[in-house]
Amino acid sequence: MHTANYHRRAKAVFFVFFVLLLACIARLFFIQSLRSGYLASIAQKQHNLFVELEPRRGTVYDVNLKPQAVNIAADSLFASPVEMKEADKQKAISKLASILNLDQSYLKDRFLRKKSFVWIARKITAQQSEAIKNLNIKGLGFIKETKRCYPNMYLASHIIGFAGLDNSGLEGIELSCDKYLKGETGWATMLRDARQKRLDIYEKIYLPKDGYDIVLTIDEVIQYIAERELDNAFKTYHAKGASIVVMNPYTGEILAIANRPTYDLNQYGQVAKDSRRNRAVCDLFEPGSVFKIVTASAALQENAVKEEDRFFCENGSYRVANHILHDHHPQGWLTFSQVIEESSNIGTTKVAQMLGPEVVYKYVKLFGFGSKTGIDVLGEISGMIKQPRFWSKTSIGAVPIGQEVGVTAIQLVSAVSAIANGGQLVKPYIIKEIRDKNGETIKKFSPVLIRQAVSPEIAARMRKILTKVVNNGTGQLAKMEEFSSAGKTGTAQKIEASGVYSHDKFVASFIGFAPAENPAVAIVVTVDEPHPTYFGGVVSAPVFKKVAEEVLKYLKVKNHPIGDMAKLNEVKRIN
Amino acid sequence: MRMPKFILLVCVITFISCLYVRQQTAVYSAAYAGQKKQASFEELLDKNSLLRYNLKKNTSLICMGSKVSESEEFRMPDNYLLVKVTDGSRNRLNLASQKTYKSDNFVSRLFGVKRQAEARTLNP
Numbered sequence: 001m002h003t004a005n006y007h008r009r010a011k012a013v014f015f016v017f018f019v020l021l022l023a024c025i026a027r028l029f030f031i032q033s034l035r036s037g038y039l040a041s042i043a044q045k046q047h048n049l050f051v052e053l054e055p056r057r058g059t060v061y062d063v064n065l066k067p068q069a070v071n072i073a074a075d076s077l078f079a080s081p082v083e084m085k086e087a088d089k090q091k092a093i094s095k096l097a098s099i100l101n102l103d104q105s106y107l108k109d110r111f112l113r114k115k116s117f118v119w120i121a122r123k124i125t126a127q128q129s130e131a132i133k134n135l136n137i138k139g140l141g142f143i144k145e146t147k148r149c150y151p152n153m154y155l156a157s158h159i160i161g162f163a164g165l166d167n168s169g170l171e172g173i174e175l176s177c178d179k180y181l182k183g184e185t186g187w188a189t190m191l192r193d194a195r196q197k198r199l200d201i202y203e204k205i206y207l208p209k210d211g212y213d214i215v216l217t218i219d220e221v222i223q224y225i226a227e228r229e230l231d232n233a234f235k236t237y238h239a240k241g242a243s244i245v246v247m248n249p250y251t252g253e254i255l256a257i258a259n260r261p262t263y264d265l266n267q268y269g270q271v272a273k274d275s276r277r278n279r280a281v282c283d284l285f286e287p288g289s290v291f292k293i294v295t296a297s298a299a300l301q302e303n304a305v306k307e308e309d310r311f312f313c314e315n316g317s318y319r320v321a322n323h324i325l326h327d328h329h330p331q332g333w334l335t336f337s338q339v340i341e342e343s344s345n346i347g348t349t350k351v352a353q354m355l356g357p358e359v360v361y362k363y364v365k366l367f368g369f370g371s372k373t374g375i376d377v378l379g380e381i382s383g384m385i386k387q388p389r390f391w392s393k394t395s396i397g398a399v400p401i402g403q404e405v406g407v408t409a410i411q412l413v414s415a416v417s418a419i420a421n422g423g424q425l426v427k428p429y430i431i432k433e434i435r436d437k438n439g440e441t442i443k444k445f446s447p448v449l450i451r452q453a454v455s456p457e458i459a460a461r462m463r464k465i466l467t468k469v470v471n472n473g474t475g476q477l478a479k480m481e482e483f484s485s486a487g488k489t490g491t492a493q494k495i496e497a498s499g500v501y502s503h504d505k506f507v508a509s510f511i512g513f514a515p516a517e518n519p520a521v522a523i524v525v526t527v528d529e530p531h532p533t534y535f536g537g538v539v540s541a542p543v544f545k546k547v548a549e550e551v552l553k554y555l556k557v558k559n560h561p562i563g564d565m566a567k568l569n570e571v572k573r574i575n
Numbered sequence: 576m577r578m579p580k581f582i583l584l585v586c587v588i589t590f591i592s593c594l595y596v597r598q599q600t601a602v603y604s605a606a607y608a609g610q611k612k613q614a615s616f617e618e619l620l621d622k623n624s625l626l627r628y629n630l631k632k633n634t635s636l637i638c639m640g641s642k643v644s645e646s647e648e649f650r651m652p653d654n655y656l657l658v659k660v661t662d663g664s665r666n667r668l669n670l671a672s673q674k675t676y677k678s679d680n681f682v683s684r685l686f687g688v689k690r691q692a693e694a695r696t697l698n699p
Contacts, residue, residue: 070628070631072621072624072625073617073620073621073624073625126625144617144621149628151628151631151632151635152636152637153632153635153637154637155637191606193603199603199606199607199610200606200613201602201603221636224636224637224640228644
């Protein structure tokens with residue numbers, strides 16, 4: 001009896017446990033097979049954290065590999081308002097407003113949001129970060145980001161441009177070369193502990209690809225000299241704007257481009273858009289007398305005149321169709337060379353009348369006016385030149401002296417370089433090469449010959465005429481003591497809104513190169529609306545002189561290091 | 576015989592499990608320690624790059640140029656600049672040294688610079 005009971009009970013217990021086991025197996029099957037995907041994803045979310053790995057943005061260097069745009073680490077401040085107590089919020093609002101120079105209402109708006117993450121300020125300074133950390137407010141946190149910084153502040157600002165908060169280029173080289181500079185974002189899934197704290201243990205990782213470095217043709221020292229002298233002229237003559245371009249006439253390498261007004265790249269958000277415009281490339285203006293180099297070259301190339309041929313300059317007054325043309329200084333008989341030296345409008349018009357509109361137009365195009373130079377800078381415009389069939393009867397007295405045409409400073413430097421280098425029109429360029437982070441060259445840019453504008457012989461004859469302009473003519477303030485130079489002055493009247501030429505708004509310009517015999521640099525200086533003096537020979541020529549003089553000395557020192565110089569120089573001690 | 580084997584098997588499995596847990600704990604604690612070191616290393620790197628940037632900014636041509644131009648016009652040095660010690664300066668030098676001898680005491684005469692060179696460039 002007892003045995004039978006015992007067996008029954010044992011079977012019952014076994015049955016219960018067996019049912020429980022079956023239930024467990026069923027549950028296990030349900031979890032492992034039917035719910036496995038869902039539960040695994042929840043677990044993965046708890047254990048893993050997906051993070052984007054930011055690539056290093058490439059550095060922008062000058063030609064001597066001096067950094068012009070670099071990355072530095074900066075803290076970005078965020079808050080978690082849902083985790084913060086009311087007292088902490090009030091403390092944060094009052095303290096952060098003064099540290100970050102932010103409006104209290106802006107901070108209130110941020111801290112009153114019922115969110116677990118809000119940005120308070122991105123990429124703050126190290127001092128600000130330190131001050132906030134010292135406050136020790138719970139609910140505030142920092143995320144490390146990289147910030148684009150420009151150690152030379154406003155130097156070459158219009159060329160370099162700037163990158164925004166998300167490190168993407170917004171202007172200049174930063175924008176045009178963004179695809180090279182920005183690199184490729186990486187990602188990683190990292191482990192988290194039970195407190196959701198990130199551990200540096202990667203489950204999976206795809207490393208970011210750093211951006212390439214850009215090496216410019218700009219030379220920091222030449223750029224500084226150009227900026228300094230342009231700034232002096234801009235301030236002295238209370239000008240509306242000014243530009244300078246320094247170029248190697250043989251290769252087309254741009255050594256410096258500066259514009260005024262300018263801005264500090266580290267504070268790009270605080271300046272007017274007008275100050276950010278690269279005037280040397282984007283602004284169109286009537287060039288005035290500097291354009292006479294085209295007419296003169298055309299006349300010599302077509303063998304229409306010789307330097308000694310004489311022209312009667314009508315004592316300063318000459319009718320072309322229904323328009324009376326004037327010279328600034330009335331002239332009588334002048335040789336062709338003197339016509340250019342003295343910048344006679346009447347003499348130049350008479351030369352152009354000999355050539356005819358078609359020939360003048362042909363050379364205007366040959367020198368690259370009316371089309372983009374192809375410089376690797378954003379926003380270049382092509383300028384403006386009418387085809388001869390659209391010329392009016394007075395155009396033959398206007399186009400050859402630089403009226404009724406629109407040019408850019410970069411076109412002018414390209415044209416004057418053609419005369420300096422033996423007649424070859426070369427493409428200006430500003431990016432020398434693209435390198436990876438190990439210094440290996442990825443892409444290299446070389447000089448590009450566009451076309452032969454005039455023959456080498458004509459270019460040599462033009463160089464002599466332009467040297468006389470500096471030595472005896474209107475460009476005497478461009479004359480240097482130690483180096484020879486050649487160039488042409490220009491004083492162009494601006495057009496008023498009513499369509500007539502202004503009597504108090506001018507563009508003063510000077511284009512030239514130095515040394516005259518073996519040019520190392522071609523320079524264009526334009527000053528927009530200078531006051532009270534407005535002549536190109538007075539306002540712009542001295543800028544050319546100072547820049548050319550200093551740049552040539554610098555290039556001499558650069559090409560002959562101090563050690564070599566000591567051997568070359570005769571060192572004397574005079575007792 | 577079966578029970579002891581079973582117990583032995585359970586012990587081995589438990590021991591291996593403990594080892595595994597210990598290994599995982601060690602991995603995590605190493606990760607925590609590495610993370611701390613990495614953070615301080617990155618902080619140092621960031622400070623270094625910031626210092627280098629500030630150095631670069633302060634030695635930039637713009638910064639130095641503005642400081643130089645505050646006092647006088649800066650010009651590029653040329654290789655022809657000569658140094659001449661003129662007679663006038665030599666007289667002034669003698670006078671200055673005499674004055675120094677009279678006014679200075681014994682100690683300053685002993686350790687001071689007795690003669691000073693005065694030079695000026697010939698070319699502007």
